Amino acid sequence: GYKLWLQYYPFENAEHEASCLPYFLKISVVGNSQTISVIKEEIEIAAEGFFAKKHKPEFQQNPDARLWIGTIESVPANLQAAWKSELSQITEEGYWIKSHAGRLFIIGKTDKGLLYGTFGFLKAVQTRTPLDGFEILENPKIQLRLLNHWDNLNRTVERGYAGFSIWNWHRLPRHIDQQYIDYARANASIGINGVSVTNVNANALVLTPEYLEKAKALADAFRPYGIKVYLTARFNAPMILDNLPTADPLDPAVQQWWKNKAKEIYGYIPDFGGFLVKADSEGQPGPHNYGRTQAEGANMLAEAVKPFGGIVMWRAFVYNEKTPTDRIRQAYDEFKPLDGKFRENVIVQVKNGPLDFQPREPFHPLFGAMPKTPLMMEFQITKEYLGQDTHWVNLASMWREILDADTYAEGKGSTVSKVLQGKVHPYSLTGIAGVANIGTDRNWTGHPTAQADWYSFGRLAWNPDADIDRIATDWLKMTFTQDQDFVNTTKEIMMKSYPILVDYMTPLGLHHIMARSHHWGPGPWVTGGGREDWTATYYHKASKDSIGFDRTASGSNALAQYAPVWTKAWGNPNTISLDYLLWFHRVPWDFKLPTGNMLWNEMALRYQRGVEGARWMEGQWMQLEGKIDPERYQHIASFLRIQVEEAVWWRDSCLLYFQQFSGMPLPPGVEKPL
């Protein structure tokens, strides 16, 4: 599993192999840069895998080569004229692959575009797409496509379930591990163009010369692959590192400190991307400590990196136990009034939902609500609340649901995807970030199928409107095999896995009923201690008569943060999608649902359905033995066993717990708890 989706498996079919081979013999790559070198290397690696008889591709400047790779200005003059219209459509990082007179042209505006085009070409070969006549024009729809590593300097990973951090700070900067290069290749192959390498719960030490040298080594290793490095900034770093008496963003000495720090960082990393900041949340320092706004905090950092072309990604995940309102309202309440107050090189990074990466949340109400402030998406690729390392759930399905959600900000069709693309409100910056699921495990992600989440994330960040069925097919073929049976069966498991998991964990809009602090396994009974909004009972509010969180006008009124279409549709417990019922409403246990069941029975039946779904996944997988290598087959099989056991655990614990309140028997069809 180490090679992820870059396996470059040998052809199954000799005829197809023979038709592809000529494109790998003599190749003309115009240009000379580190990126051009990695393009050639990647083609060599791929050719080594694809062809039974070993051929080393020959790279020579040859206008007649079967495969020609070059930027727009190097396209031969006669073709320039003929292709004027298509060439003018290629944007900065985009590419055009064009079949012409038995040859393939990969054309980009920049070398980075050529690298993406090369991976596009190799994907076509990997998925056994006929090359003769192949043509595709691809431009990314999002500018900033980032992985956020929540990696600590001691190599632990916050919410990481695949071993330790792959950044070996001890060996850096002197040793560049091959793993960093393979990581960069994998990212480039899916269009990821930035990585913030450190935890949002930031350690100021990363801003010291000792660590900047290490970050520089990573940046140098990633640059040929078109990947910029970003760092997380601890807001009170001036106090920690240089004993300043304050970190007040309006204090001139503090502002100067950050300006100097930015200059210092750019001395190490001339193309440093900028800062990612978590402030005023979960104990992190921030502008609130000085009575300042989130905009004032963000703008100070933005001023510091601006002369060097850097940006600030300021997280909207801000909540506070001292604020008495419903936690899920707080980000909107805080940020909405600040719309238009951020500098142009600030982008506000918003989690997909208003709580915290739950199995299912409605979209975050800030999307569509900030016409004058660019917003970027934060998805969580690591499965903190979704079974962590051992559950198989295709996150692309959840992301598709969120991206397709309609904010109605500017009327029907104002989807979250369009908001992110700057098509609803004209944003100067656009971005999508994913909290990485990568660690030192041999297969990178712990669960072999969690590689699909990394892969799908990249594809959706490149094109948030992409078809997830197609993404899954590509991933399966590139990662495992072309065997149609395998691909179809596994894809069906993937496509059904998300609703299955929601059923056995948090059906009907239940949320945050996981165990305390580590968030693994059920814990609807979690109460008291710490802070109220970290307890499950705060969210489900089960009592003898009812269950659910009233977020309508009679409750916290968080619902009012959405467009009128939603306040209407979701405001009525009889018309709201059952997916969000208990998220927005508090209803009696015998509340009659459109399914014909009363609430208690529906809940029990959904938990049961989830368990049956997990068993079905396992059963489907068992039929695939022998279709792929035994190692990955077994690994997934043993994790599916755990998943089934844990689905039962979830069902039994939640139903037994909630039954104390409902006082009703389990309906027919629901198994007795073990």
Ligand code: GCU
């Ligand atoms: C969650 C998670 C934390 C993380 C936080 C964040 O609350 O449990 O570990 O720090 O999200 O996104 O900042």
